[in-house]
Amino acid sequence: MLRTDWTLDEVKAIYYQPVLELVAQASEVHRQHQTTGEVQVCTLLSVKTGGCPEDCAYCPQAARYHTGVQAHKLLPDAEVLAAAQRAKESGSTRFCMGAAWREVRDNRDFDRVLNMVSQVNDLGLEVCATLGMVNDYQAEKLKEAGLYAYNHNLDTSEENYSNIITTRTYDDRLNTLENVRKAGLSVCSGGIIGLGETDEDRVKMLHTLATLPAHPESVPVNALVPVQGTPLAEQPRVSVWEMLRMIGTARILMPNTMVRLSAGRQEMPVTEQALCFLAGANSIFSGEKLLTTPNPDFDADKEMFALLGLKPRQSFKNHVPEGATVLAKTAAVEA
Template sequence: MNSNTTIRNDWSIQEIENIYHQPLLELIYQAATVHRQWHKASEVQVCTLLSVKTGGCPEDCSYCGQAARYHTGITVKALMSKDDVVAIAQRAKDSGSSRFCMAAAWREVRDNRDFENILEMVQGVNEIGLEVCCTLGMITETQAARLQEAGLYAYNHNLDTSKDYYQEIINTRTYDDRLSTLNNVRKAGISVCSGGIIGLGETHADRINMLHTLSTLAQHPESVPVNALARVKGTPLADLPKVDSWEMVRMIATARILMPKSMVRLSAGRAEMTTEEQSWCFMAGANSIFTSESEELLVTPNPRLDDDRKMFELLGLKPMQKEKITNTIPSL
């Protein structure tokens, strides 16, 4: 869709603060206007996220139930077979998904048989006509190129929070490590999926700084997931309060205004949101959700497929079709 909105990569912190802190209804109105300029407001991309290797991760991400150092009761599972993954991907497509994301609880990709298996999975899912996304931890430029050659469409690597707050949450890798992986993905010609999590104990300034980092990249991420902390028993952040849904709305709306061309994904935390609360997120510019046939988003709860279908019917939403998904906006 054509738009009068200019893509900007030079946002200042002050500009983002002004957008973020304005009265909520005005913020939502502005975001909804931008959203309709760049996207069809009645279409929401349905994505399926599958944990192809679960638990046992050596990282110390304070929110993550898959970190080996925390006692969360998560069952560690080895890498799935290609045939099982492709079968699940086919069922996801039949249920309305146009994007399939495979997640492995690794710190980084290693050049071994497991990576070869991932490449075969990517090729297999690509062949059934889905956008293929992976989130595998840190990857090198060479590994990114191999994923692209296998048919990978997108790579997810979230910033999680601001650079200043990052070491309060993770100590086993640096913020620059995150940005380096995003750079390797971009160099390989793979679309970037990168967002963050709110409710980690961060300040509003941290949220604004994270959005500033994302929106001032040389090219905005094509996909920006906005997650609410899914509190997992046994992790250091398990006792933090539930994220207020209006905070999710504010983040989504600000992200939509800053990065109008991007898909803004209403991600973790939906299981604790009512239909009404999710509706405000769609009004504010979210145009993607994650589903899973296991009713889990990796290892945390996620709404049932039937509940999402009922919500779509109530709100007049429909799943976005793959042929309508493009990273190219016509020139004005």
């Protein structure tokens, strides 16, 4: 039975138990609610890079930090479509487009993004976007264009949020998630660990996600990739045991959710990634970059899948959204 009424004490009890016991429990929940050994491969492309006015302390795309990231305007439609086609041919079933904007504005660039969404949807891929804050009208326009999911991470706990970002509020984040949900889009929202937060902050963030009116369909668990020039450049690497606590707890709290092993995977050997899959992670991002940070490429991931006996998850499995292409509907039926 799915619950959205978890108490903070219940989440703490799950999170703080011995890590091997947590992994065992999470693995059992995963087996009951998901197809084990099945992992969705996603690709994330930065369609507009750098120059963001926000001050997110972890982000190399903030204009105020000197990180060496080369800013570029919105990519040409043909370039985005070609990248989506390459991702599909390499095994990805979900294609996410990220733009370094504070918020979506109703202008020509947004119209171009809507066109990109429509074209990528026609390839039969789950189309995701992360464009900053959106209002209800913009979320509905994205849905009409064929968008399947919208990503907007909480990043950390509400209590720790102002230590990481001061240019928007936690309520801004939650309002965007509400607008996305109302539009009928799949909600993708998770966080980053390794920002200097406490275990208590991690527990509170998971509690917030698990007690939303409905669980996010997708929860990315990111390990900070420190970038020189950002305020968090000297943060130590997160350990696999910390990732396991996050992934395992997320899996137990939100059994039907896709738990995504996201940023930081480049630094994780296959043995560590295997433990994360055992704890309930069932999605990865593949491709040379995750927006602007290094990420394992498709060939390395194919080798890992073969070694661990994993199989790729089909797009639109168990859910065919309105407006999905015939190709996508066929894939969902076959899955």
